[in-house]
Amino acid sequence: MDPKPNDALIDELIKRRLDEILPQKIEQVLAERREKTPGSLTIIATKGTLDWAYPPFILGSTAAALGWNVSMFFTFYGLQLLRKDLSFLKVSPLGNPGMPMKMPFGPEWFRHVNWNIPNAVQSIVPGFESLASTLMKQTIHNKGVATIPELREMAIEAGVKLIGCQMTVDLFGFSRDDFIPEVKEYVGAATFLPMARDADVSLFI
Amino acid sequence: MADAVLDAKGMNCPLPILKTKKALQTMQPGGLLEVLATDPGSVADFESFCRQTGNQLVSSIKEGDVFKFVLKRK
Numbered sequence: 001m002d003p004k005p006n007d008a009l010i011d012e013l014i015k016r017r018l019d020e021i022l023p024q025k026i027e028q029v030l031a032e033r034r035e036k037t038p039g040s041l042t043i044i045a046t047k048g049t050l051d052w053a054y055p056p057f058i059l060g061s062t063a064a065a066l067g068w069n070v071s072m073f074f075t076f077y078g079l080q081l082l083r084k085d086l087s088f089l090k091v092s093p094l095g096n097p098g099m100p101m102k103m104p105f106g107p108e109w110f111r112h113v114n115w116n117i118p119n120a121v122q123s124i125v126p127g128f129e130s131l132a133s134t135l136m137k138q139t140i141h142n143k144g145v146a147t148i149p150e151l152r153e154m155a156i157e158a159g160v161k162l163i164g165c166q167m168t169v170d171l172f173g174f175s176r177d178d179f180i181p182e183v184k185e186y187v188g189a190a191t192f193l194p195m196a197r198d199a200d201v202s203l204f205i
Numbered sequence: 206m207a208d209a210v211l212d213a214k215g216m217n218c219p220l221p222i223l224k225t226k227k228a229l230q231t232m233q234p235g236g237l238l239e240v241l242a243t244d245p246g247s248v249a250d251f252e253s254f255c256r257q258t259g260n261q262l263v264s265s266i267k268e269g270d271v272f273k274f275v276l277k278r279k
Contacts, residue, residue: 065226066257
């Protein structure tokens with residue numbers, strides 16, 4: 001008996017069978033693995049104003065509440081969000097046409113008025129940014145939204161890893177003492193990029 | 206009846222979910238947590254939260270202006 005034709009036939013059968021069952025099996029294993037592994041999120045936070053402080057902390061803490069693995073990299077002005085005292089956080093309406101400017105006090109009809117104050121006026125009036133920031137904080141409080149210190153605290157409690165950009169610390173002459181002790185480490189982009197690569201979701205804010 | 210009640214009325218996203226996660230951590234597996242909220246977005250949020258974390262959403266009803274959720278800790 002010549003063994004070769006039988007081998008070829010077996011090979012052919014195996015190949016055909018694998019083609020049939022492999023795609024389904026692979027999908028099944030991937031789906032099972034996806035269900036068992038928690039999601040992962042990395043966020044690069046680059047802004048240091050009151051309004052832009054919200055997206056990274058809300059997304060980070062919510063993902064952590066959902067059981068995800070979360071790491072947040074604070075670089076450039078984002079590093080300001082790691083300061084011990086966050087009362088300095090301000091928001092500027094100047095050149096910010098997307099910002100609704102409504103008064104957080106007074107009767108209902110008054111609160112619905114959108115005050116469109118021209119840039120020229122905003123830049124002349126001293127203390128305009130402080131005023132806008134105070135009004136924004138009042139609005140946030142009225143609507144039951146958390147303050148940034150609260151959100152940051154809850155993010156830390158939920159296990160979010162806060163990572164500082166060492167280059168930014170050097171660049172602006174900061175000291176690690178300026179920042180909260182819960183910061184896990186101070187690294188560079190070369191360290192953070194691989195983390196972002198492994199995450200399911202990676203955001204630049 | 207619920208083992209614990211969390212009043213999240215007046216709180217907006219993401220506070221109801223964050224506080225719920227914290228409250229569940231202190232409970233025994235199988236314990237029931239009732240959460241009261243006024244944030245309309247919380248309906249979808251709690252469904253998603255339970256799906257992602259494996260805790261069971263026993264009930265989700267609206268009484269007047271208040272949303273009531275009962276969660277069972279896994």
